Amino acid sequence: MQNKDSKRSRTWVLIAVAVAGLALAGWWWKGRDGSAADGPAGAASAASGAGRTPGGRFGRSGPQPVSVAMVQRRDMNVIVDAIGSIASANTAVVRAKVSGELKALYFHEGQPVRAGQVLALIDPKPYEIARDQALATLARDQAQLENARADLARYKDLVAKDAAPRQQLDTQQALVRQLEATLLSDQAAVDNAKLQLSYTRVTAPIAGQAGLKQADLGNNVTPSDTNGILSIAQTQPAAVVFAVPDARLPRIRQQLADKQALAVQAWDRERKQLLGEGRVASTDNAIDATTGTIKVKALFANKDNSLFPNQFVNVRLQLDRLKDVLVVPSAAVQRGAPGTFVYVVTDGQVTLRKVVPLATDGDSTAVQGELRPGDQVVTDGADRLRDGGKAEVIKTPAAGAASGGGRGRGRSGAASAASSDPASGAEAAGGDRSRWMERVPPEMVEKLRAMSPEDRRAWLQEHRASAAGSVPAN
Structure with missing residues (x-):
């Protein structure tokens, strides 16, 4: 009888231990799901220290942090980018007669x-x-x-x-x-x-x-030698041959007929060094039906012999100049179901404005639409915005940031990333901290400043995803 009671007690102890183990496993799994739902932002926030309020400092219903730039009204060049090669004006193979x-x-x-x-x-x-x-x-x-x-x-x-x-x-x-x-x-x-x-x-x-x-x-x-004695290439002037879409042909021919110079710039392979400036001399007599392009020849004085026959160059043809147009950063122009549009932020309120792109020159785009000079258009963080939503401006770049006009295509992303850097945007004009930065603990600001730019950018993107998780994307 005593053995039976002992076995029964041991059985109940094992059952209690098993139940406790299952409960502990369930609690652990629930906690794991919660952290996974928060994503990498939750892990990063946990690493930033204690003192978080329920729901996190970037609550899902909070405004979306964005970077903005000012709309400008100015003149803008209509640029056609192309790939070309240098050809000597004349080439002679010197043979014995x-x-x-x-x-x-x-x-x-x-x-x-x-x-x-x-x-x-x-x-x-x-x-x-x-x-x-x-x-x-x-x-x-x-x-x-x-x-x-x-x-x-x-x-x-x-x-x-x-x-x-x-x-x-x-x-x-x-x-x-x-x-x-x-x-x-x-x-x-x-x-x-x-x-x-x-x-x-x-x-x-x-x-x-x-x-x-x-x-x-x-x-x-002998005169029949194929290679001759030597060859001579006339490089002053030098010719640059490049192809442009046939849609540009009427404007080019009109400019040539009116005796108006069409400026052409030749840049090196990396688009970092200007090799020379010239003028369009002529066009080919037929359009390439395969590519839908027309060949154009431009002549360069080439006084310093920086252009070499058969050299690869990036060509920038100034086809026209738009007078007094609205100019925004190219990063601000979005395309989606509404068409082509930009997001305008006014006192934290987001408004979608449809625009018509007119021309693009490097990091700047001339547009036509319901915009005014001085409007703040979103350049970074627009992927989670919606018309009528809320946005928090992290940092407003200087007015000249929208002027752009540079050659490269990749500088807008770098500028946007820099403007959205929490460490660089911690101090506003007059030493006031932005409202968004007030939500970041002081110890996290110091950590952000110690991070590399890539780590800061990743941290910001993770917290944006957490902050805007409940906002439908466009």
């Missing part, structure tokens, strides 16, 4: 040469001999002609005195004309021999930059 041994080279590879400059010398001796032979033949035939003319004068006198037949006079006249023609042929042979001799001195047909030599001293060169 006569065959012979290459005796001398008078140029330096890669250096500029002048038009008419002697570049090479082919052995002239065979051509000097041919010239002397032609001169000798000319002298012989000239002596024969002089003798024939003297005989003709005598025959004329004899025929006049009926001392010689008329036929002999006619024969002598024909001989004189024949020798005169022979003399003309001999003179042509002399001129040709002199010309061939002059070809032994190879000269530059155009001014430009000499390439690498294609024949060495002592080689026998």
Whole structure:
């Protein structure tokens, strides 16, 4: 009986332990689900320290933190970006015009040469001999002609005195004309021999930059050599050939017909260095049906020889200039179901305004719509906004931030990230802390300042997701 009571007690103890274990596991799993629902923001908030109020400092019903920029009214260039390559204005392959041994080279590879400059010398001796032979033949035939003319004068006198037949006079006249023609042929042979001799001195047909030599001293060169002796590329001016959409063609042709200069800039591969500025010279005579583009040629003075034949360049063609238009950062322009729009923040209230983009120049976009200069448009954090919602402005960049006008495409994102950095935006003008920053514990502000920019940005995005979790995304 006592053994039965002992077994029964042991069984109830095991049951109680099992129930307690299940309860503890359920409590742990519930806590895990809660932290997972909060996402990475919850983990980051937990790491920031104690003192959080229920629901977190970024309550789900709170305003969405955003970065804004001012709308401006100013002139703006209409820029067409393209990819082009440098082509020399003229390229000449210098070949020997006569065959012979290459005796001398008078140029330096890669250096500029002048038009008419002697570049090479082919052995002239065979051509000097041919010239002397032609001169000798000319002298012989000239002596024969002089003798024939003297005989003709005598025959004329004899025929006049009926001392010689008329036929002999006619024969002598024909001989004189024949020798005169022979003399003309001999003179042509002399001129040709002199010309061939002059070809032994190879000269530059155009001014430009000499390439690498294609024949060495002592080689026998001929006019049929494919590579010639060298090539010359005329790089002043240099031509840039690039393709633009055919929709731009009417405006380009109109500008060219009106004799208005179309400015073109050539930038290096990384879009960091301006290589040169030029003007559109002409367009191709046909549109490429495959790509729907038209080739355009621009000429650059290239005084410093910074443009090299076949060099890759990024081209910026200024097609027009818009006067007195509304300009916003390109990052502020959103596209979605309503069309193209921007979010305007006024006293914490978000308003959706539809706009029509007119042109984009780097980080700035000219738009047409219900905007006024000075309006604050959202540049960062617009993904969780809605029309009529609430927003908290973290930091308002300087008015010049919207002017942009830069070449690159990626600077708007960096500017937005910098403006949304809690550590950099902790102090407003006059030393007042923004209302959003008042919700961050002082110890967290110090931690944010010690973080790298990437970690700060990730922390902010996590807390934005937590703050706006109940707000429907557009």
